[in-house]
Amino acid sequence: MSATRVAVLRFPGTLDYESAARAVEGVGGEPVYAHHEDTALPEGTGAVVIPGGFSYGDHLRPGALASRTPIMSAVRAHAADGGKVLGICNGFQILCESGLLPGVLRPNASLSFICRQADLQVADSGTPWTGGRDEGEVLSIPFKHHDGAWFGDPGEARVVLRYAGENPNGSIDKVAGISNLGGNVMGLMPHPEEAQEPLLGSVDGRVLFAALLS
Amino acid sequence: MTLVVVTVMPKKGVLDPQGQAVQGALAHMGFGDVSDVRVGKRIELEIAGHDPAGQATKMCEDLLANQLIEDFHVEVPG
Amino acid sequence: MTLVVVTVMPKKGVLDPQGQAVQGALAHMGFGDVSDVRVGKRIELEIAGHDPAGQATKMCEDLLANQLIEDFHVEVPG
Amino acid sequence: MSDAAKDDVPLHRTLGLTDAEAARIVALMGREPTDPELVMFSLMWSEHCSYKHSKPLLSGFPTTGPRVVMGPGENAGAVDVGDGLAIVFKVESHNHPSAVEPFQGAATGVGGIVRDIIAVGAKPIALLDSLRFGTLDSARSRFLFRRAVEGIGHYGNCIGIPNVGGEVQFDERYEDSCLVNAMCVGVVPQDRILSCAARGVGNRLVLIGNRTGRDGIGGASVLASAELGDDDADKRPSVQVGDPFTERKLMDLCLAMSEAGLLVALQDLGAAGLTSAASEMASRGGVGLSIDLDRVPLREEGMAPGEVLVSESQERMLAIVEPAQMDAVVAMARRHELDATDIGEVTDTGELEALWRGEEVVRIPSLYLTDDVPFCEVPRDPAPTPEAIDLSSVPEPDDLGRAWLDLTADPNVASKRWVFEQYDQLVGANTMRRPGGDAGVVRIPGTDRAIAVTLDCAEWLTELSPYDGGMASVLEAARNVACTGAVPIAATDCLNYANPEKGSTGWRLAESIRGMADALTAIGAPIVSGNVSLYNESPRGPIYPTPVVGVVGLLDDASTSIGTAFARHDDAILLIGYGEPRVDASRYLGRCAGSPPPPDPDADAALYRLLATCARERLLASAHDISEGGLAVALAESAIAGGIGAGVAVSAGRRADEAMFGEGGGRVIASCHPAQVAAVSALAGDGVHVTQIGAVGGDDVVIDAGGSVARVPLRDLAQVWEGSVPAALEAQ
C-alpha cells in the first residue's frame, strides 16, 4: 500500500513547510508541496497541511491575503468532501479567514510576540486529532505567535486543545486549537511540527500528524 | 483615477486591546482626559474605472474588513 | 467629551510594505483597477477638557505618530 | 545636493570629505569629479565603508586555519564543518540607525546581516543579537530597548530564522549611544559558496528585489562616521523601513537561483547601496561595471542619478548573470513575485560607469573607491593602569542571602526572558538549546552534527585594561560555547568604539584587538568575518570600548550537547577551571573599577578540551560558566533552569562575599552522576582543576564559603531572576 499523500501548502511568506513536510514523513506520509497560485491540489492528495509562518507578511490581517488565493478554493472543496485539513499557527489563521473554521485570531493580550513551550490539555477526545488521548491528558508543544487569541463562539466549533495553566494570549476559553463540527478540519496555534523528536525536547506533536493519515 | 478612503474599525462591543493599550500609555504620559480610544485602519486607494465607491465596498466585503469583528466605511473625498 | 479622529499615514516616499502587499492581493483577486494603495491608522479618541484638537496634536507628537516615517492629521468631526 | 555648493560651502565638505581627501580625489581622477562621483567617493571613503581608521589594526587577527574555507573580505566568512558543508557567519552593528529609530533601525540591522549570509549562497539557520542601552530607570532607554527588541523580533520572526542567543547590558555609558549588533549564521554546501567578485566581460548586472527609493540617502554611511550631536537633526536620513516579507522572498529566490547554478556572483546592497555593491564586485573581480541608471526600478519620482547610486533602500541584491541565463533568472524572480532587472554589464575597463538619460555621469576606476582611501593612523595615547580594589574598602554585607538576591535581581544579571520570548527560537525545527543558557545549539539541517553559537563582550575589563578585556571577550564567548560540549572553531567580531581620534580610544582599540588576536590564536579559533562601528559617543561622553565577539563551536554528535540545568537529585556538583574570584570589575562591585588578574587563554583552551571530552563521553549532566554574579549566580541559574535546589561548600579565599560573588578566571559549574566524578577528575590537568563542591537537591540553594553560609529558597531566587527585567520596564 502506498503512503498517504499530504499536500503541504506554500504561500509567499510561509516558513514552516520543510519542518511540516518532515513531520509528515516522520509518521509515514508522503508530503507534496502545493503553491498559492495552484488551482488544484496535487494528484491523489489525501490530506492537507497549512504550515505556519507569515504568509504575505501578515499584512492587513494574519491569514487574510493567503485565504483569498486560488489554492484555497481547492482546499475548501477537499474539506467539503470530508478530507482532513490541519492548519498550524498562520495556517489556523488562514482557515479562520477562509471560513473553514469559525472565529478569528486576534492579537495576544500582551500585544507582543510570545515564544514558549506550552502544556496543552486535550479538551475533546472525540476528534481524530489527539490520537485517542483521554480528556485532560497533556501534550507539550511550543507556541510562538503575535496573533493567537482565538475569538469566536465555542459552540460553533469543537475545542480540541486548551492551554493548561494560565492563559498566555487572551484566547476565549483558553482555546489553543479547534476543529470544525465535522471534525475533519483542525486549526491550532502551537507548533506540533516542532515537537517531533526527542532531540528537540518533545514528541507530543506526532499525534496531530498521524491523524492526517488515519 | 479617484482617491477612495476606506476606514476599518473594530466593531462596537468587540474588545480592542490595541485601543486599550494606547489609552493606558496616554494616561501614563499625563493625558488623563482621554477615554474610549479605538484603533483601526485607514486605507487609501486610487481606483480607475467607474463606480469607485462600489468597487471599494466590494473590496471591503471580499478582503479589507473581517466583518466578524470589524465595521468598514467607504468615502470618496472631494 | 469630544470625539477626535487622528489619522496616521506613512510619509510620502517612505516604503509602505503593507500597502504594497494589499495592492498585490487585490490585483490577484481581480481588482485590477486599483493603484497606490497606502495603509495607515485611524485612531478615535474621546477627549474631555478644552482644546481637544490641541491635546490630540500633542498626543500625536508624543506617542501616536512616529514623525520620522509617518504624517498625522487631527480632525474634530461634526 | 548642489544647493550646498551654491551657499559657498564646497560640496565635498557638506558630504563630510576633508579638503585633503578632496584634493586626493582630484589627483587620482586627473580632473574635477562630477557631483554623483563626489557623492560616491564621500560614502566609500567614510569610516563606515572603508574602515580607514581600523583596517590597519585588523590585520593582527588570525584568519587562517585548517577549517577556514573563506576568511574576511567577502560578505561573510565560512568554515568547514564536515559532510562537504560550511557554516557561514558574521556579526554587524546597526547602532546609529537604532538610536534614531529603534524599531526600524534594529529591524533593518537584522535584514542587513541576513543578506550578507545569503550573498554567500548560504541558507540562514540562526540569528543572535547583542544589545546595550542606558539603565532602565531612564524612560528614553526603556523606549529604545523595547522598540529595538520589537524590531529584531518583527524582522527575524517574519523571515523565519530562529534567534538562539545574544546578550543585553544596561549602563549609563550607552544612554545616548545604544548598541545594536546582530549576527546571522548560515549553512552552504562548500561547492556552492558564492563570491561577490564580478567575472566575465559581457555578463549581465542584475538588480533583484525591492524598488529603489530615497531611503537612507546621506544616511547610514555618513551618519555612522560622525558623532551624533544635538543639533544634527537635519543630517538625519530619511529612515529606512524594513520589509521582512520581501526579504524572505528574496532569500528564497537567491538560494533557488544559486542552487540552479544561475549566478556568477552575488552581493547584497547595504551602506552606500549600488555604489558600494558595484564597486566591491568590480574591484574583487578585477573588471569594470557599466550601469544604466535609467533601468533601475524606482519607487519615487524625480530622483537624481547620485541618489539612485547611493540609495540605501533595503531588500535588494546585485547579481552577475551570464546572458544565456537571463530569461531563467527573470522567470524565477517572477515566480517569487520579485523584480530582477538587467541594469548593466561587466566590462574590461576596471571602471565603474553610470549612464543617466543616455549620458555618462560617472566613470571611476573602482579601485579608487575601494582601495585608495587614505588610511588614518589612530593616536595611541595609553590610559593609566587602574589599581586593584582594596577589599577593605568594599563593605561586607551582614546578610549574604540578601546580597545574593539583590545581585540576582540586577537587570544586567537577571534573566533576559522578556527579550528572547519575543523571538521565534524554534522555526526550522533544528533548535536544540534555546536562548537562556550559555550558547544556542542548532542542529546542522540534514546531519547529526550541531553548532553552538554565542555573542559576548567584557566591556568593563576592556575599559580598564584593553588587552585583557579583548582577550576576556574572546574567552568568555568561547567558554559559553564550550559549556555545551562544542569545540570552538571560529569567531567573528563587531568592534563598537567611541571616536578613535579622541582620548585613549585609539589605544584601547589597538590594544583590545591585540588581546583578542592572542586569545583567538591560543584557542585555535580564527576570525573569519567582522565589522567596526566607531564614533559611538555623544556630547556626554564615549561608550565603553565594546568588542563584541561571536564564537561558533561544533558538536560532531548533536545528541551529546550539554545544557545548563541541573538534572537529577543527588548529582555531584563540580567546580571546573582555573583562577580565583575577584571583586574587581565585578557586577557585585557594581562599577567599572579595579584591576582583575589577567585571563589565561592556554588554561581556557584546556578547559574547553576537557568539556568537549566530557560531552563526547556523556559524563556531565550540566555545565554552566561562571560569569556575571560569580559562583552564586551561576549556581542559582543552573538550579532555576532545572527546578532543583543545590548545596555547595567552597573556601572563603580572601572573604566569603568575594568567594560567592567574585568573577574572573575560567570557571564552570558542572553536575554529573556521582559515579562519574572520578572519570571527570581524571581529565584534570594543564592548569585546569576539577573539584567536587556539593550536590544537587532540596528546595533551597546553599553556599558555605569557609563557614559563612548563605541559604536562599530556590523559589525566591527564581522570582527575582525572572521578574526583575519586566518589573524594571513596568516601573514607568
Ligand SMILES: Nc1ncnc2c1ncn2[C@@H]1O[C@H](COP(=O)(O)OP(=O)(O)O)[C@@H](O)[C@H]1O
Ligand atoms: N538579546 C538577546 N537575544 C537572545 N538571547 C539572549 C539575549 N540576551 C540574553 N539572551 C539569552 O540569555 C542567556 C544569558 O544571558 P547572559 O547572562 O547575558 O549570558 P552569558 O552567559 O553570556 O553571561 C544568553 O546566553 C542568551 O541565551
Ligand SMILES: [Mg+2]
Ligand atoms: Mg554564560
